[in-house]
Amino acid sequence: xxxxxxxxxxxxxxxxxxxxxxxLFLVIVHGLLAALFLLGGCLGMVGxxxxxxxxxAGGALQVLNMLIVVLLGGAAGVEAGLLFQTKTELDxxxxxxxxxQAHLSTAFTKLKFFFMLEMVFGLGSIxxxxxxVLLAAVAPELVGGRGMGGxx
Amino acid sequence: xxxxxxxxxxxxxxxxxxxxxxxxxxxxAGAAHPGDTPLGVIxxxxxxxxxxxxxxxxxxxxxxxxxxxxxxxxxGGLAKGLMVHAQGLVMVGQICGGLFxxxxxxxxxxxxxxxxxxxxxxxxxxxxxxxxxAKGLDKLKIYFMAKGILTILLTLLACGAFIVAIAVGAGxxxxxx
Numbered sequence: 401x402x403x404x405x406x407x408x409x410x411x412x413x414x415x416x417x418x419x420x421x422x423x424l425f426l427v428i429v430h431g432l433l434a435a436l437f438l439l440g441g442c443l444g445m446v447g448x449x450x451x452x453x454x455x456x457a458g459g460a461l462q463v464l465n466m467l468i469v470v471l472l473g474g475a476a477g478v479e480a481g482l483l484f485q486t487k488t489e490l491d492x493x494x495x496x497x498x499x500x501q502a503h504l505s506t507a508f509t510k511l512k513f514f515f516m517l518e519m520v521f522g523l524g525s526i527x528x529x530x531x532x533v534l535l536a537a538v539a540p541e542l543v544g545g546r547g548m549g550g551x552x
Numbered sequence: 553x554x555x556x557x558x559x560x561x562x563x564x565x566x567x568x569x570x571x572x573x574x575x576x577x578x579x580x581a582g583a584a585h586p587g588d589t590p591l592g593v594i595x596x597x598x599x600x601x602x603x604x605x606x607x608x609x610x611x612x613x614x615x616x617x618x619x620x621x622x623x624x625x626x627x628g629g630l631a632k633g634l635m636v637h638a639q640g641l642v643m644v645g646q647i648c649g650g651l652f653x654x655x656x657x658x659x660x661x662x663x664x665x666x667x668x669x670x671x672x673x674x675x676x677x678x679x680x681x682x683x684x685x686a687k688g689l690d691k692l693k694i695y696f697m698a699k700g701i702l703t704i705l706l707t708l709l710a711c712g713a714f715i716v717a718i719a720v721g722a723g724x725x726x727x728x729x
Binding site for chain 2: 406407408409412415416418419422423425426429501504505508509511512515516518519521522523525526529530532533536537540
């Protein structure tokens with residue numbers, strides 16, 4: 401049986417509202433992140449092709465790195481969309497009494513895909529780190545004396 | 553008012569239209585106001601239960617990957633520093649930044665795993681489904697809030713570093729002129 405209304409206490413409803421607000425903030429963050437990653441990845445890929453002349457292996461690794469950044473940019477964009485849809489469903493749980501369980505179920509479906517993409521982000525971050533180490537080993541002249549940061 | 557609410561005990565003011573769960577009285581734990589009784593059993597369909605289980609699984613895997621990525625980031629930073637013979641200060645920066653990031657990400661991963669456990673309890677146990685649900689949503693709130701605050705802090709830090717870099721650059725340029 402589908403429960404039309406789940407009797408959340410006022411504190412729990414406040415918590416849901418707050419969750420929804422932070423989700424909206426992260427929608428904006430993920431949107432900006434997607435734009436930055438896509439732009440940075442594409443520009444970086446153009447720069448990476450120039451590295452081929454100095455070190456073919458290093459250039460190839462750098463292109464791979466930038467390809468992952470572009471893919472992560474796409475993933476961040478999809479994440480922003482999923483978070484916005486989740487936020488809309490959570491708002492419906494708080495503001496309406498007609499189908500709380502149905503709204504929650506839809507929100508969970510969106511969150512499932514969101515966390516699936518978070519897994520992709522985690523794997524991408526690990527790959528970028530591994531490629532960074534490989535790059536430093538294969539072509540230290542491309543990395544230089546600078547620290548490469550801590551990944552994503 | 554929904555059909556579900558109409559089945560509640562007659563004459564009792566609901567204070568928001570809360571009803572009793574189907575098939576028996578609720579456990580009555582954690583009632584906030586008279587009539588606000590959390591549902592002991594929320595009957596999710598098999599598909600909904602599968603979705604919640606999968607979501608909890610993905611939350612756990614993401615938490616694990618976050619920690620693994622963080623550890624690898626620290627080790628990778630050190631390895632790269634050693635390979636390119638980075639300066640001592642750069643290495644210290646890598647270690648401190650990596651450790652701080654590792655602690656923060658570890659905390660986030662812990663919250664995410666707690667949320668995953670609460671959501672799994674919603675489908676695996678019967679008796680206080682709504683409490684588990686509320687706990688899971690609360691952990692999600694903490695997770696997203698922490699991510700949001702971290703983003704704000706990192707943005708402020710980046711802006712600060714940018715301003716300092718401009719100020720230092722301007723100072724050095726004025727010495728030469």
